[in-house]
Amino acid sequence: MTLMNAPEYDPRRQQWIERFLIGGGVLIAALVLLTLAGFITGHGWLFTNIPIEHRVNKFFTAIENKDFNTAYGIYENDPDWQQHPDKHKEYPVARFTEDWTKYSPVGPILSHHVDKSVSDGTGTFGTTLLVATTINGDKEKRLFLAVQRSDGTFTYPAPHVFAY
Known part of the structure; x- marks a missing residue:
């Protein structure tokens, strides 16, 4: 094809190309904004830490309501722990209850x-998530829980703390 017999200009095709490029640019900009917003607000890239933060919230709500069986199930990531308590001999529910009441x-x-x-930890999203929680509205009473990404169990005290 030479310049003299070039295809005729198609305005519909040109509009489609422009819309595709603008839409792609908007999508990329939105993705960048969401990624940075999640990181800046402390909820992980693209807010990936939100599900684990909700589990920690449910855990502390159960502690507040003195529902230690539910809290223990969340802590061990085993909601049916009462059906096989032998599996959790190393840290039984009685000790857990003492730790979060008497020895809190x-x-x-x-x-x-x-x-x-x-x-x-290592990897793109780390092996552990450290979750900071303010207790009783007192900024001096902050607890840091570590949540293992591999099995969803909690660890207290967390191996590290961070300032914010």
Whole structure:
């Protein structure tokens, strides 16, 4: 094909190309904004830490309501733990209940707010998620729980803490 017999200009095709390019640019810009917004607000790239933060929120809500069986199931990531308590001999529910009542490092937990989470460990999203929670509205009473990404279990105290 030479310049003299070039195809006729098709305005519909040109509109389609323009819309495709503009839509792609908007999509990429939105993805970049969501990625950065999640990171800046402390909820992980693209808000990937939100599901784990919700589990931590449910855990502390159960502690506040003194529903230690539910809280223990969330802590061990085993909601049916009562059907096989022998599996959890190393850290039984009685010890768990003492740790979160009598020996609680922040006293009785009456209210909480999950503030922020940070990935820890190796890999793109880390092997562990550290979740910071303010207890009873007191900024001096912050608890850091570590949540293992591999099996969903909690660890307290967390191996690291972070400032925010």
